[in-house]
Amino acid sequence: MTAHRPKVAVVGRGRVGRGLHGALVAAGVDAELVGGRRPGRAALGDVEVVILAVPDGAIGEVAAALAPRTPEGAVFLHCAGSLGAEAFPPTLGRPAGAMHPLVSFAHPKKPPSLAGTTFALAGPAAARRAGRALAEAVGARPLERGVDGVHGPAYHAAAALAANGAAALATVAVEVLETLGARPKAARRAVGALLRTVAENVERVGVPDALTGPVMRGDAGTVRRHREALAARSEAALGAYDAIAPAILRTARAVGLPEASARAVRSALQRKRK
Ligand SMILES: NC(=O)c1ccc[n+]([C@@H]2O[C@H](COP(=O)([O-])OP(=O)(O)OC[C@H]3O[C@@H](n4cnc5c(N)ncnc54)[C@H](OP(=O)(O)O)[C@@H]3O)[C@@H](O)[C@H]2O)c1
The missing domain is CATH 1.10.1040 (N-(1-d-carboxylethyl)-l-norvaline Dehydrogenase; domain 2)
Structure with missing residues (x-):
């Protein structure tokens, strides 16, 4: 049975955002690319996973601004490798974790292939489940080590x-x-x-x-x-x-x-x- 592929919003149109969005769309995932600095009236009403591909220092603020526009069960994932779920404000009110592609994205218009790469996951079970489904959709291997994952300096x-x-x-x-x-x-x-x-x-x-x-x-x-x-x-x-x-x-x-x-x-x- 194929895992459920959630509807995704990728926030941040930089190197990782564009690279992940392109790979997800190519894999048949219903994914939308949303501006990080000016998300506007982005249609987040029925989104199941929000991927934050914004600078590490902006994760908490962007998540806090977008969470009220998302359904209650929407999962938030950030892409930083040096931070775990603690990057999100404790008051977020949504399951939140990290999905770090162990990939070098050097150019927004020349994304590397994600097939065979590893995505490190951290956070509560719902966040890791969403990260696992997305990693597998793009042909990456999930790397999981409990709630904290391997994330950190x-x-x-x-x-x-x-x-x-x-x-x-x-x-x-x-x-x-x-x-x-x-x-x-x-x-x-x-x-x-x-x-x-x-x-x-x-x-x-x-x-x-x-x-x-x-x-x-x-x-x-x-x-x-x-x-x-x-x-x-x-x-x-x-x-x-x-x-x-x-x-x-x-x-x-x-x-x-x-x-x-x-x-x-x-x-x-x-x-x-x-
Ligand atoms: N580059 C890599 O190889 C790599 C690999 C793995 C993980 N990561 C992680 O992925 C995340 C994104 O990195 P990146 O390399 O894609 O960065 P990036 O190319 O600089 O893109 C970040 C995007 O975030 C948005 N943004 C910038 N400042 C913002 C702010 N203050 N508030 C909200 N949004 C802002 C912008 O998108 P808009 O123009 O749409 O506003 C920008 O294009 C980081 O957490 C990084 O640690 C990077």
Whole structure:
């Protein structure tokens, strides 16, 4: 039996709002996109779920303003990862929780595919039930850990490390390819596709085994040449290389890099730049 797909209002026409709304509509869900700052006379009279895709700091205020316009049983879900149900005012009078898409929405008109992603859910049973139905409708997997869920600064920091760290390192890598003469679009495509293979490895091979490269092989000579080449081209790239190296080395040790090889890599990393 297919789960009931509730009538939804997505509030906030930014990156997440547009991305979620588009995916829900494509999945056959009756969903309306509503302005966050000026919701106007939005038809919320028969809505079953209100998704707040507004800035974290505006969740309480927007929910309080919209709740009286919704039916009594309407469920409110916000999309913040660092906040749980406590983001809503205790006087809201509606079941309220969090549905955080563990997804990077970078552009309102270029939404990522949600198929196979994870949506973290928190809040009372009614809120999690609604979040589960919507996640499953767009092909995402619900992640539930009771009322509080996994939400909070630690969960959100993990997401930010992986997503924002990857985007920042990709920026540095693209810049280096451009200094070597690659056209920006070709460089972006190359690094994007490379990251896709890393993402596939993380899912299919697992961690820490997804790690590849000279540090994992204990190839201190290549690490030394990397640093010399970057020092000649980009201080920023060398800074990023050195900053991420301890995490790579720690992962390499977890994959089985012997301590003697790790010591050689550490010494290559500590060599003063010429
Ligand atoms: N971007 C991501 O990758 C990502 C991923 C997962 C979760 N999230 C969470 O999703 C939520 C929305 O993030 P976003 O990236 O979509 O932000 P965003 O692109 O800045 O969009 C937020 C939208 O909220 C509305 N808005 C702005 N200021 C407002 C205010 N003071 N009061 C009411 N509405 C306001 C605006 O829509 P209108 O023009 O319609 O007013 C704006 O387009 C946040 O809780 C964020 O933590 C983001």
